[in-house]
Amino acid sequence: MPETYIARSTAIAARMLGGEMMIMSALDSTFFTLNEVATVIWQAADGNTPLSEIVERRVCGEFEIEPEVARRDAEQFVSQLSVHGILLVSDRPIQELKPGSAETR
Amino acid sequence: MSLLVEMNEKAMALGVPLTVHIDVTYRCNERCVHCYLDHDDHGEMTTAEIKNVLDQLAEAGVFFLVFSGGEVFMRRDFLELVEHARKLQFNVKVKTNGVMIHEAEARRLRELGVEQMQLSVYSHRPEVHDAITKLPGSLKRTVDSIKFLKAQGLKVTLSNVLMTVNRNDHKGTQALAKELGIAYTLDPTVTPMIDGNTSNLYLRVDDKNLDQLFADPELVGDVDEYCKPPAPVDDDALEGYSCSAGHTACYISPYGDVFPCVQFPLPTGNVRRQKFADIWYRSPQMQEVRSIKIKDLTVCSSCSHAGTCSRCPGLAYMEGSMRGPSTTDCEKSFHRTGIPSANMLRKASMASAGPLVQILPMTV
Numbered sequence: 333m334p335e336t337y338i339a340r341s342t343a344i345a346a347r348m349l350g351g352e353m354m355i356m357s358a359l360d361s362t363f364f365t366l367n368e369v370a371t372v373i374w375q376a377a378d379g380n381t382p383l384s385e386i387v388e389r390r391v392c393g394e395f396e397i398e399p400e401v402a403r404r405d406a407e408q409f410v411s412q413l414s415v416h417g418i419l420l421v422s423d424r425p426i427q428e429l430k431p432g433s434a435e436t437r
Numbered sequence: 438m439s440l441l442v443e444m445n446e447k448a449m450a451l452g453v454p455l456t457v458h459i460d461v462t463y464r465c466n467e468r469c470v471h472c473y474l475d476h477d478d479h480g481e482m483t484t485a486e487i488k489n490v491l492d493q494l495a496e497a498g499v500f501f502l503v504f505s506g507g508e509v510f511m512r513r514d515f516l517e518l519v520e521h522a523r524k525l526q527f528n529v530k531v532k533t534n535g536v537m538i539h540e541a542e543a544r545r546l547r548e549l550g551v552e553q554m555q556l557s558v559y560s561h562r563p564e565v566h567d568a569i570t571k572l573p574g575s576l577k578r579t580v581d582s583i584k585f586l587k588a589q590g591l592k593v594t595l596s597n598v599l600m601t602v603n604r605n606d607h608k609g610t611q612a613l614a615k616e617l618g619i620a621y622t623l624d625p626t627v628t629p630m631i632d633g634n635t636s637n638l639y640l641r642v643d644d645k646n647l648d649q650l651f652a653d654p655e656l657v658g659d660v661d662e663y664c665k666p667p668a669p670v671d672d673d674a675l676e677g678y679s680c681s682a683g684h685t686a687c688y689i690s691p692y693g694d695v696f697p698c699v700q701f702p703l704p705t706g707n708v709r710r711q712k713f714a715d716i717w718y719r720s721p722q723m724q725e726v727r728s729i730k731i732k733d734l735t736v737c738s739s740c741s742h743a744g745t746c747s748r749c750p751g752l753a754y755m756e757g758s759m760r761g762p763s764t765t766d767c768e769k770s771f772h773r774t775g776i777p778s779a780n781m782l783r784k785a786s787m788a789s790a791g792p793l794v795q796i797l798p799m800t801v
Contacts (some may be wrong), residue, residue, distance in 0.1 A: 344526070345550075345552065358551065361553075365444065418625075
């Protein structure tokens with residue numbers, strides 16, 4: 333099964349507020365808040381670490397969640413955010429994007 | 438409750454400055470008749486100083502960042518400042534007159550992920566708009582820039598101020614916004630000059646214009662709902678605050694001065710001499726603003742509009758007391774509902790009470 337790589341889009345605004353991550357898409361102004369577990373996945377989405385590794389090391393390692401449940405939840409989370417273009421998904425490592433690069437839209 | 442409202446309440450409870458408005462310059466290429474600013478440069482913050490302030494704002498938890506002026510593009514480093522802000526992941530809104538925005542600037546703003554652009558247009562007719570800005574050709578240049586921004590897919594809002602000199606044009610201006618496919622806002626508030634000079638207030642529209650505005654469904658939506666009498670004031674309303682100034686929002690001038698709001702000229706500190714967080718959390722002035730609940734207001738706490746009024750504490754401060762009424766907002770509440778405010782009733786009663794001292798001529 334191919335690995336999934338995830339990277340944060342730079343076409344977003346993001347800030348931590350009281351343990352929750354606020355995210356707003358600059359594309360369509362959609363506003364999200366992420367809970368603690370989702371915030372850990374978001375922060376680990378560097379484009380180079382496979383999602384399976386993020387789930388195993390960060391989610392299962394820091395929270396008491398069954399691996400299978402964590403994997404399913406993470407895939408659902410990634411799918412939801414990628415639909416809005418705020419999380420980029422690929423089966424290969426994703427190069428770092430900077431605000432202002434052509435790929436940010 | 439929407440997520441944004443929920444986050445705002447959370448920020449209020451945690452004392453986080455969710456929104457900061459920073460004017461990067463007071464210089465401007467227009468000379469709008471209603472403008473409250475002095476356009477001379479008295480020593481603006483440098484690029485490095487502003488970047489440092491932005492770093493501190495991100496650290497403090499600021500999410501919404503508004504860049505304004507003056508005209509922001511009068512600074513040659515403006516796009517560099519926006520780039521720095523976006524690297525810090527702020528939600529960036531830019532207020533501008535747009536006359537220096539061409540295709541290249543519009544493209545760069547889109548690439549940087551600016552969330553919203555707000556451009557000032559005062560009339561759909563060049564002879565009216567250009568007379569207000571005192572810059573010939575400015576309407577055409579602003580409209581051209583709106584088209585450049587729209588072509589890049591940016592979200593654009595046309596912002597109008599209703600004054601005596603353009604009061605007959607707001608429908609036409611609104612139609613222009615519709616034609617351009619952008620949002621439209623109209624504000625009947627003319628703010629006194631930043632130095633307290635009130636010579637620009639002759640531009641404020643009269644009662645009849647306010648009545649017309651509040652009865653216009655295209656501006657206010659459901660007129661019956663908007664203009665309905667205020668609900669009885671309950672304890673929750675009295676325990677509330679007038680607005681977000683000093684609670685989840687503040688303003689920073691081009692010289693580093695920090696105020697509770699752009700319309701609230703109470704100095705609370707300066708980021709050239711102090712850390713932003715020290716000003717935000719420890720300034721006695723900021724703490725005083727934060728301490729004032731509706732129940733503490735001298736006249737407004739007994740007003741039937743207390744729970745629904747748009748009372749601006751900054752305008753009240755400029756009128757004499759941050760705990761007092763803002764007459765402009767009293768008038769808005771009255772023209773919206775037909776019910777006079779406590780401040781209006783108090784003034785009427787004082788006017789009808791006759792002279793404070795009566796002097797009888799001595800008879801000899």
